Amino acid sequence: MDLQQLVYFSKVAEFQNISKAAEVLYVTQPALTRAIKKLEEELDCPLFQRRGKALVLTENGKLLQQRAQELMQMMRNVKNEVGALNSNKRQIVTVQLRCIFGLFMDVLGRFMKENPDIEFRVLQDDDSGINFGDYDLLLFPTSNPVQSRSREILLKEEVFIAMSDADPLAQKAELKVEDLQGHPYVSIGEKRMFYQTTSTHRKQLRFPVEITAYCDGMTAVRNLVRDWGYVSQMPQYTWSKTDLSGITLRPLSDARLYRYVCMTWNGDTHMNQATKQFKNYLYQYLAERELLYRHKL
Incomplete structure (x- = not known):
């Protein structure tokens, strides 16, 4: 048992929900589920029981929650004392x-x-x-x-369709999903969080595009869009320090997509x-x- 396991356990206990806790902890739901299962195996007792849609603490879980809170408060105190x-x-x-x-x-x-x-x-x-x-x-x-x-939420931004200024789609104020038919699509790499956001959106709207390139960096995505006729999805503000000259951003009228930082x-x-x-x-x-x-x- 380590401190990270206790942090994971405490968040699940707080939200009584794996998916909400995973969102806050910035881990996947399967990874969080495995961590809780491993902790229960190490302690040889169940820590949660399901009650409807909620995960509630067992008596063993309540005791562990109390001790975990004490330990984490001690860690905070140590940091304060050393900092002083x-x-x-x-x-x-x-x-x-x-x-x-x-x-x-x-x-x-x-x-x-x-x-x-x-x-x-x-x-x-x-x-x-x-x-x-x-x-x-x-x-x-x-x-x-x-x-x-x-x-806290710092900002909210819309996710746009990106295309070259020379693309005929750039002449439209808004796009429909069907407008993307036949365009090659470049996606940010699968390990990037932005990929998760855009992938879900594409599946929901059934984008009529074939992903022919995955790029880990924003610069590579930009170059394929600007110079080689690809389309992609780009956030409204947070790529602002990347040179987007030669690229047009347009919203989708079918279903606007937003993400939060x-x-x-x-x-x-x-x-x-x-x-x-x-x-x-x-x-x-x-x-x-x-x-x-x-x-x-």
């Missing part, structure tokens, strides 16, 4: 980043120029799941706009001053550009 001893040293902010790379780096660059004494560690593309304590802030995309005390953290009680300062700076940056979904300063 190092208060005169350079403060560090660790950010796990799952989206808005270009937009985030613009915010980060501006903030660091104004605050050169704060050090940042930016972690990207970690598919192993999120470990408790590995980050101060986590930014991730979702189609589920749920907020809580330690999770969320930020979560491990509670305000042990958030260092540098993290609080950057968090508020990020809110202000988005608010000034009228991108902030809900302004909380």
